[in-house]
Amino acid sequence: MDNEMELVHKAAEGDHFAFEELVLKYQKPVYNLALRMCSNPEDALDLSQEAFIKAWRGLSSYRFDSAFSTWLYRLTSNVCIDFLRKKKKQATVPLTIVNDESEERELTIPDPAPNTEEQVITRIEHEALAEAMAQLEPEYRQALTLRVVNGLSYTEIAELLEIKEGTVKSRIARAREKMRKMMQKDGNNSANASSKGTERRSSE
């Protein structure tokens, strides 16, 4: 960690060789976070690059009070969430109508299936998993990925997302349960719980 701090200090002073070493170190977890968040490799590449470039520019604002990895993953996570929100907004079908003053304006109808793009997974292995992830709400995807792919603790995730630890725990649990149900339907998950398992039942 000492060596990493030294790299970060140097990079903050403008040493791009030091920053390059940081990119080499973190490119795989950053890329996979973006990949799970936005569900396709092209977007993941663009977003990862954007995250690192923002990190370079924003290094002067990194205050060394949290781990560099947490700071970097937060940055990446925000870039992805912003991208997903923008993508959602843009899923509209524009029509032009002419009003009484003979002016044209666009009529926007919200796309009834906003998840359609996310369902197009081409080159990712483990397709059932990838599809299931893509169908999760972004906050659930984010929490589950940060935990399992990026290896952060609930405390670190809570700090990163600026939410309570209890919220982190329940988001991750909900994400897992939704994933289990979706993959169960596909028949790809061998360890299926029986349908009774989710009914209310108390045991002593």
Place this chain on the structure above:
Amino acid sequence: MNCENALILISGHIDGENTPEEEALLRAHLEECPDCRAVLRAYEEIDSELTASEEEPPQTLLSGVMETILEQKRETKPRRRFIFGGGTAIAAAVLLLIVGMSGALPDFSQGKASTVDNPTTQQEELTPRSDVPVEPVTSSFELPYNEELLVLVLEDDPADPAEAAIAALSSLICEQAVSGEYTQYWTDAATAREIVSCFEDIYSITIPSGLQEAASDEKCVIRIVQPE
């Protein structure tokens, strides 16, 4: 505890984030509930699939980031430590930077030059094209020019020679002019850009567009010339 309440504890158990009391509650429930044991196995399988499906990022991730960063460095030109020499600045190795295509190269060679025996395969690949006008040369030294060869000429400082100060040069293939007037290094545009970018920080030189736009693996020649 019922199965619905157990789900969050099963998830917490996998992450090692349950309290001891929660663990005890969960263990008691699992002993008696095969469905929840199956849920635990399903969650573990999802986790291991997530981990197994991690991908290597494409190589362009790193190169794309570094190219953008170096571009931005050029634009802002802040004061920086010199990077190559371990923190010590090159005194004055670069006063002159010329980049040209072969036809426009100023003639620095006045004596004979000997080439090291076929030092590079790069040299073998470059042969003069018959349709390229040959610049009249006053010396007998001939470089295998072609249209695409980029040449950078840097003026050296005998008090602080570039060969000693620029670590990257030592790993490049070089040939010496017999008259000692210049040393020539064969490399690619990407390495040349890196070398020049270190000088930029001190001397506010911008990478010439010819070099800037060259493909990373485009052949490039760096000539360190001795001052008059």
